[in-house]
Amino acid sequence: xxxxxxxNPLWAFVILIAVAxxxxxxxxxxxxxxxxxxxxxxxxxSAVFNGITLGGLYFLVASGFTLIFGLxxxxxxxxxxxxxxxxTSIRSRRRARWLARSHCRSSPR
Numbered sequence: 001x002x003x004x005x006x007x008n009p010l011w012a013f014v015i016l017i018a019v020a021x022x023x024x025x026x027x028x029x030x031x032x033x034x035x036x037x038x039x040x041x042x043x044x045x046s047a048v049f050n051g052i053t054l055g056g057l058y059f060l061v062a063s064g065f066t067l068i069f070g071l072x073x074x075x076x077x078x079x080x081x082x083x084x085x086x087x088t089s090i091r092s093r094r095r096a097r098w099l100a101r102s103h104c105r106s107s108p109r
Contacts, residue, residue: 026045061083
């Protein structure tokens with residue numbers, strides 16, 4: 001790490017500023033002007049972390065396709081159908097759970 005800082009002091013400073021800004025966005029209390037610009041803090045951070053998670057998923061899928069294509073020299077689209085079937089089953093389970101929750105809320109007590 002110290003070699004990187006010695007070789008690239010400007011990039012080390014940029015990374016330090018980016019990490020400090022990210023930590024401030026996560027842990028500090030937002031002023032009203034920042035909340036007006038980005039919306040509520042909880043929603044903003046949720047969107048950021050969802051984007052990071054989705055980017056990681058895209059990376060895993062792309063690296064899997066690259067590995068299969070590199071070894072077999074052809075594109076194996078069966079993996080795509082597995083991802084599609086998994087996404088469809090997860091979506092249907094989430095929708096069923098959401099419908100069950102909304103039905104329980106609307107019933108009279």
